[in-house]
Amino acid sequence: MLLEAILIAIWAGIIGIDLYVGLTHAHRPVVTGLVVGLILGDVTTGLIVGGTLELIWMGMVPLAGAQPPNVVIGGVIGTAFGVIAGQDPKVAVGVAIPFAVAVQGLITLFFTIFAPVMHKADQYALDANDKGIERINYLGIAILFMFNALIAFLPIYFGAEQAAAFVETVPQWIIDGLSIAGGIMPAIGFAMLLRIMIKVEYIMFFIVGFILAAYLELPILAIALIGLAIALYDYNQNKHKQSPALEEEITDGI
Amino acid sequence: MVSNSYQYEDITPAQDLQPKQIRKLAWRSLLLQASFNYERMQAAGWLYAILPGLKAVHKNKKDLSKAMKDHMEFFNTHPFLVTFIMGVILAMEQKKEDREAIRGIKVATMGPLGGIGDALFYLTLLPITASIGASLAVNGNIFGPFVFLILFNIIHFGVRFGLMSYGYKTGVRAISKLKEGTKHVSRAASIVGLTVVGGLIATYVAFKINYTWVQGEAKLNVQTDILDQIMPALLPLAYTLLVYWLLKKGRSPLVLIGLTVVVGLVGSYFGIM
Numbered sequence: 001m002l003l004e005a006i007l008i009a010i011w012a013g014i015i016g017i018d019l020y021v022g023l024t025h026a027h028r029p030v031v032t033g034l035v036v037g038l039i040l041g042d043v044t045t046g047l048i049v050g051g052t053l054e055l056i057w058m059g060m061v062p063l064a065g066a067q068p069p070n071v072v073i074g075g076v077i078g079t080a081f082g083v084i085a086g087q088d089p090k091v092a093v094g095v096a097i098p099f100a101v102a103v104q105g106l107i108t109l110f111f112t113i114f115a116p117v118m119h120k121a122d123q124y125a126l127d128a129n130d131k132g133i134e135r136i137n138y139l140g141i142a143i144l145f146m147f148n149a150l151i152a153f154l155p156i157y158f159g160a161e162q163a164a165a166f167v168e169t170v171p172q173w174i175i176d177g178l179s180i181a182g183g184i185m186p187a188i189g190f191a192m193l194l195r196i197m198i199k200v201e202y203i204m205f206f207i208v209g210f211i212l213a214a215y216l217e218l219p220i221l222a223i224a225l226i227g228l229a230i231a232l233y234d235y236n237q238n239k240h241k242q243s244p245a246l247e248e249e250i251t252d253g254i
Numbered sequence: 255m256v257s258n259s260y261q262y263e264d265i266t267p268a269q270d271l272q273p274k275q276i277r278k279l280a281w282r283s284l285l286l287q288a289s290f291n292y293e294r295m296q297a298a299g300w301l302y303a304i305l306p307g308l309k310a311v312h313k314n315k316k317d318l319s320k321a322m323k324d325h326m327e328f329f330n331t332h333p334f335l336v337t338f339i340m341g342v343i344l345a346m347e348q349k350k351e352d353r354e355a356i357r358g359i360k361v362a363t364m365g366p367l368g369g370i371g372d373a374l375f376y377l378t379l380l381p382i383t384a385s386i387g388a389s390l391a392v393n394g395n396i397f398g399p400f401v402f403l404i405l406f407n408i409i410h411f412g413v414r415f416g417l418m419s420y421g422y423k424t425g426v427r428a429i430s431k432l433k434e435g436t437k438h439v440s441r442a443a444s445i446v447g448l449t450v451v452g453g454l455i456a457t458y459v460a461f462k463i464n465y466t467w468v469q470g471e472a473k474l475n476v477q478t479d480i481l482d483q484i485m486p487a488l489l490p491l492a493y494t495l496l497v498y499w500l501l502k503k504g505r506s507p508l509v510l511i512g513l514t515v516v517v518g519l520v521g522s523y524f525g526i527m
Contacts, residue, residue: 051398
């Protein structure tokens with residue numbers, strides 16, 4: 001079982017990267033089913049469990065910053081358990097889901113603790129140190145690999161059922177709390193943008209954008225187009241004003 | 255001096271990027287989310303992707319440093335469509351556009367492309383190709399996964415590489431037309447950018463109270479009966495402005511990320527969020 005667990009862990013590491021970097025979508029359960037099936041020596045069952053998990057995970061995509069249960073770990077543990085125990089894919093899903101949810105909580109945590117590294121990146125940027133910037137990105141990839149490989153290895157090597165019981169001892173409120181925090185997190189990025197961009201003369205456009213989304217629930221593209229219309233109007237107004245600018249200053253004084 | 259602070263030192267436009275260089279940048283765009291985090295999101299990956307382009311157009315070391323610093327600012331968009339923004343921004347960098355205009359265009363395009371990308375790829379392309387693959391796989395057909403991967407990635411890489419050169423050509427053409435009045439262009443870009451940021455806060459910050467106050471027969475849902483009545487997306491706006499205020503007071507973003515985790519945990523522990 002050790003060799004199989006290591007091979008599956010390596011696959012989990014690779015597709016753990018693909019979930020964020022590369023995005024060939026080899027991390028989808030339909031592909032993982034085939035690979036895990038090959039490793040465990042039962043391709044047909046692997047395909048069937050992977051295909052079933054794929055249909056279940058179809059709607060669970062990272063939309064608008066919301067983090068769905070982790071498809072990498074869910075897919076790997078679900079198919080491995082389905083093939084090893086010969087279980088109905090629906091049961092395999094039941095075993096896989098607690099892992100998938102817990103792992104997504106851990107990824108939220110990882111994205112949080114990786115933030116300090118950005119200050120190192122700022123320094124590299126200031127020094128025009130391109131190698132430093134590249135190293136930081138490679139570091140992120142290395143962590144994704146190690147993290148996913150380790151998480152996949154442990155339950156497969158020690159048995160998914162014992163591991164699932166262990167995962168369930170983590171209080172639900174911690175997992176929920178991390179996911180709530182993940183939902184609020186974009187506020188920090190937007191606040192930082194505001195800090196850089198806002199000037200008193202621009203506040204009105206910010207308010208307009210907010211109202212269009214909050215009250216009228218318009219999609220962002222529509223809001224951007226309305227912003228563009230305002231900007232074009234403003235641009236043309238300014239262009240016409242440009243030539244008689246001197247006269248205007250004089251009349252303003254009176 | 256002050257009025258020039260948004261200009262590069264060397265403002266002679268650089269040579270056009272070669273198709274080979276552009277393809278290299280498109281490959282590097284695969285690493286957009288390699289250093290993803292909640293403070294800057296894709297910023298360092300974005301800088302990684304455009305870095306060879308920046309180095310090619312900014313021979314002046316100080317200008318390169320300025321550009322790199324600017325591109326470390328918060329950035330987040332759809333990881334497939336990002337190449338379009340890369341193309342436009344590199345065209346602007348090459349023409350040594352006003353740095354505020356470059357920032358404005360970046361912010362104005364990242365939000366809408368994020369939304370379009372989600373709809374196009376996660377809600378359309380992925381379900382279609384994955385269900386074709388899965389329907390073969392559940393019948394034990396070994397070609398299922400391959401059919402999925404090939405269909406999905408032909409479109410994925412086609413879009414990624416196609417948009418890169420399309421964005422670059424569009425950028426070069428549009429800028430030469432707008433060459434005069436860069437100040438107005440950067441003002442226009444800031445207007446679109448801030449309108450979008452206003453919309454992004456209401457759309458993408460998920461901050462809701464999940465608590466119903468019960469008194470005998472009377473039930474009062476704090477979110478729908480009180481907060482939404484005052485103003486929809488009140489809490490996302492309030493929290494963003496609070497963070498903005500704390501940032502202005504010099505608090506580090508890291509402290510604010512920690513604060514947000516605590517808010518989530520406390521809200522979850524007491525079952526109010």
